[in-house]
Amino acid sequence: MLITFEGIDGSGKSTQISLLRDHLLEAGHEVQVFREPGGTDVSEIIRGMLLNPELEIDPVTELLLFSSARSQLVAEKVRPLLEKNVIVILDRFYDSTTAYQGFGRRSMPIEQIKQINAAATHDLVPDFTFYLRLSLEEARERTKTFEKDRMERAGDTFFTQVFEGFEYLAKTESRFKTINAERNIESIHKEILKILSLSLKS
């Protein structure tokens, strides 16, 4: 089973992934977590380039670099693990490319990005995508003391467009489970478990 978490920076993805992983491990499942971009040697090197504030990267190059990191992660780790029935949890996947490079940067038409996403994922589609929905204001408040990487240095218009991108996906992708991420950590965790519980019993 492939579970992905999406949402703007600071929406609580890492926090919820860590709780979910612990819960699944305690229940006896085999679980692996990867963050995007990253998770393989090649993908972590690409991550270093993408988040380096000293580099200027053209929007199309940026889209292709995120996609290259993803292709390597799927081929090297995700697909083989899924074949062994391990539950794989991803901290971001191709929906982030639609939101950030498509709606945020406007690097290419969304239809074209969908084709690149399909190539980069080797046509792998998540079973569940949890969209942690948080306002930009609250996310900014939660992360105001954090150091900003290259992506996080983009302006307010960019982040508003990214937020709109996730909203578009929530409306158009039936796999998206929208979670109100303004609530406390424990109630969000419980809602996620409730949504997953039926399919995990089988």
Ligand code: ADP
């Ligand atoms: P992301 O991985 O989406 O960037 P994090 O899980 O790192 O988000 O959370 C960003 C910050 O917000 C962290 O300091 C975290 O402890 C805090 N946080 C996460 N979830 C909540 C919540 N439901 N309510 C308040 N603060 C939260």
Ligand code: TYD
């Ligand atoms: P990271 O620190 O992992 O994200 P977060 O702040 O949510 O914990 O940084 C990844 C950054 O890369 C984040 O700003 C989102 C961005 N990103 C894209 O622009 N496109 C993508 O396809 C992915 C996977 C991430």
